[in-house]
Amino acid sequence: MKAKFARAWWLLLGLVAAAPAFSAPLDVIVILSNDSAPYTELADGIAAGLGQAGGHVRVLPLSAATQLEGANSDVVVAVGLKAVNTAAAMDVHAPVLAALIPKASFDKIARVQKGKSEPSAFSAVYLDQPIARQLDLIRSVMPTKKRIGVIVGADSQSLLEPLQIEARLRGLELNAVRINSEAELFPALENVLSQSDVLLSLPDSLVSSPHTIQSVLFTAYRYRVPVIGFSPAYVRAGALAAVHSTPVQIAQQVTDILRRSTPSSVVLPPPQYPDYFQVDVNQRVAHSLEIDVGTSDAIAAKLKARAKP
Numbered sequence: 001m002k003a004k005f006a007r008a009w010w011l012l013l014g015l016v017a018a019a020p021a022f023s024a025p026l027d028v029i030v031i032l033s034n035d036s037a038p039y040t041e042l043a044d045g046i047a048a049g050l051g052q053a054g055g056h057v058r059v060l061p062l063s064a065a066t067q068l069e070g071a072n073s074d075v076v077v078a079v080g081l082k083a084v085n086t087a088a089a090m091d092v093h094a095p096v097l098a099a100l101i102p103k104a105s106f107d108k109i110a111r112v113q114k115g116k117s118e119p120s121a122f123s124a125v126y127l128d129q130p131i132a133r134q135l136d137l138i139r140s141v142m143p144t145k146k147r148i149g150v151i152v153g154a155d156s157q158s159l160l161e162p163l164q165i166e167a168r169l170r171g172l173e174l175n176a177v178r179i180n181s182e183a184e185l186f187p188a189l190e191n192v193l194s195q196s197d198v199l200l201s202l203p204d205s206l207v208s209s210p211h212t213i214q215s216v217l218f219t220a221y222r223y224r225v226p227v228i229g230f231s232p233a234y235v236r237a238g239a240l241a242a243v244h245s246t247p248v249q250i251a252q253q254v255t256d257i258l259r260r261s262t263p264s265s266v267v268l269p270p271p272q273y274p275d276y277f278q279v280d281v282n283q284r285v286a287h288s289l290e291i292d293v294g295t296s297d298a299i300a301a302k303l304k305a306r307a308k309p
Contacts (some may be wrong), residue, residue, distance in 0.1 A: 015052050025054035026258055026266070029094070031074045031087060033062055033080025038247045042079055042100060045251025046258075053259055068092045074263045077231050077254060081105055082221035088113050095268050097257065098124035099250055102203050106271060119150065123268035125253050128203050128230065130273040131162045135170055135304060137243045137279065138198055138228055140302045141293045149175045149196030149225070151188050153206030170171070182206060189216060193223040201239065202226045213237055226289055235280040241293065242280050243303065 002238045030046055032039040049055055065086045068076060076096045078087040084098040085142060088109050098106055103126045113122050138148065148167060152160050160176060167174040177188040185207065193199060197287050199220050208209040208216070208230075217238040229239030253275050261267065279300040286293045293299065 008152075016280070021298060025056060026050065026074045026261060026263060026271050027056045027058075027072070028075050028076045028258065029058050029060060029068065029071060029076060030079060030084045031060045031062065031065060031068065033082035035061065038100060039079045041247040042251045045248050046077060046254055049251065049255030050258060057257070062086060065090065074266050075258060075261070075268075077258075084109055084124075095123075096119040097254060097268055098122075098252055098271075100127050100247065102126060102128045102155075103157055103273075104203075109160065110271070120267045120269075124271040125250055125257070126271065126273050127245070127250070127278065128273070129245070131159060131166045133243055133273075133277070133307070134200060134228065134230075135163075135166050135172065136303055136306050137241060137299065138172075139170060139201065140299050141228075141241055141281075142198060142226070142291060145197035146171070147173045147195065147197045149192035149199045150177075150202060150251050151185065151204075151207050152176055152178045152202070153173065153204040154180070155206065156202040156204040159202055179206065182209075182212070186213060186215070186219065189219055192225075193220060193225050196225060198228060199225050203232060208234075221285075221288075224289060226285070226291060232280045235282045236264060238282065238285055240282055240285050240289070240291065241299070243277055243300075244280065245274035245277045249278070250274060250275055277303070 028050060030043045032043060042193045050057055057101045062082055068087060069091050076087055076092055076094050078084040078098050080100050084101050087096045101124060106124045108123065108124065138145065142191060150163060163176065164174055175192055177192050179188050181183055200293055213234065215239060217227055226240040229235055229242040231242055231244055235242045279296045281293050281296045
């Protein structure tokens with residue numbers, strides 16, 4: 001009997017030792033650039049996700065940013081460009097994770113931040129999609145189209161080399177034109193459209209500003225060249241399709257990252273593109289251009305399958 005009890009005791013000790021340790025809940029501050037729906041949806045998603053693990057989430061407006069200095073928090077999540085700029089400029093002792101910010105914008109801030117903090121203390125989940133995923137969207141929707149047109153402004157300059165590399169890997173021909181002013185946009189656009197099967201639109205304040213998008217779409221339609229956008233609004237305006245991540249999906253990824261940390265060991269991963277995404281399609285435009293694109297869900301499933309190692 002004693003021998004059986006001893007074996008059971010040592011077995012119990014072994015199970016306890018092998019069981020994963022429960023991580024202590026994090027104290028997180030989420031600071032918002034403003035109270036618009038995308039930012040508040042992301043904050044609500046983080047609060048819900050971490051709340052399930054016992055975490056404590058405080059959501060602050062930008063006007064309360066002074067509370068970041070000296071705040072007794074484990075992580076600061078800065079949502080949107082203004083919030084990221086503010087957190088980067090302040091004496092914040094906690095690691096800062098940026099969200100809902102384009103890669104190009106984050107890279108500019110990170111260059112200034114370099115040397116002020118450890119790389120693992122300043123990171124991001126980008127708003128925009130990886131170039132490979134955008135080109136795979138084109139191949140999924142229009143497998144016979146090979147000539148990809150793109151206009152590059154100052155904001156998207158850093159994307160040109162990855163575009164060239166990823167296009168070459170997929171056997172695609174890239175027709176890229178750089179512009180330095182809005183006056184150059186439409187001459188460059190007509191040049192690109194005359195030599196392209198598809199126009200890939202990148203997030204760029206010069207190329208895709210709110211007052212140029214409609215003219216770009218109209219010009220592309222006149223050339224019968226479909227446009228691949230980068231947001232649901234772009235698709236509603238007349239782009240054929242776009243792959244994008246919702247605030248809720250970004251919140252899920254932020255939550256995934258934070259739930260891997262404990263208060264005593266918060267090490268942020270390198271800046272990363274969204275893991276979760278969806279596809280929007282403008283079926284009216286597809287019908288008008290006589291393109292059989294299939295459903296949004298079917299296209300998204302193809303992209304996810306291609307992303308698997």
